[in-house]
Amino acid sequence: MISEQHSANGAHFAFTDRWGGVSAVPYEELNLGGAVGDDPAAVLSNRTRTARALGLDPARVVWMNQVHGRDVAVVDGPWPGGEPVPAVDAVVTARRGLALAVLTADCTPVLLADPVAGVAAAAHAGRPGLVAGVVPAAVEAMTALGADPARITARTGPAVCGRCYEVPAQMRDEVAAVVPAAYAETSWGTPAVDVVAGVHAQLAALGIEDRQRSGHCTLESRDHFSYRRDRVTGRLAGYVWLEP
Secondary structure (H helix, E strand, O other): OEEEEEEEOOEEEEEEOOOOOOOOOOOOOOOOOOOOOOOHHHHHHHHHHHHHHOOOOHHHEEOOEOOOOOOEEEEOOOOOOOOOOOEOOEEEEOOOOOEEEEEEOOOEEEEEEEOOOOEEEEEEEOHHHHHHOHHHHHHHHHHHOOOOOOOOEEEEOOEOOOOOOEOOHHHHHHHHHHOHHHEEEOOOOOEEEOHHHHHHHHHHHOOOOEEEEOOOEOOOOOOOOOHHHHOOOOOEEEEEEEOO
16 A cells, blocks of 8 residues: 655655555455546545545645646645635645645656644646756745755656657657756667656755655566556555645
């Protein structure tokens, strides 16, 4: 259920795999995405199971309506019930104990925290979001709330790696023109984009030195959902929160 979990000075980070849930094929088992065609009751059950496994209140987890952009929302609690979830690709909070979640199935989940300032963020960085600058936008929103990049801890979770993310040569060049570190080649010698490397380069340029990345490539790992591999599939989640 939880493939990776880290704690650092009161900040908590967790990433899921695909197992330990109730969703049926092709979403088996721990699909946490509510907009991929799965049974809503199964998704709710999976989100509840995962939150409780992490020691979180399932009703106190903030999710996003992710659209591959750079918009950021600053939140102090879950979205009001009955209202549409805003279309954003990063959420930031200064509310300790409030968990932020990001959904992925090849894109890079980015979790950030400054425990001293009491500020945390979760961002969804696919290729378009990388180019648009969603991660720098999230860090900017954190600093506006008192975070210091020198104190921020960053964790990136399971994502498609640069050896597997094949793209047309022109697309690679367009991405690399904005984020040079994302220029890559597949293991079979064709043009590729390394979103994870691009994200870490952006974080480093912002002065964030405490960075760790997952060793899991979602396309290569059958323990993780991959949209590029399976098309119709579930979604993994990354969670970040600060101790109250």
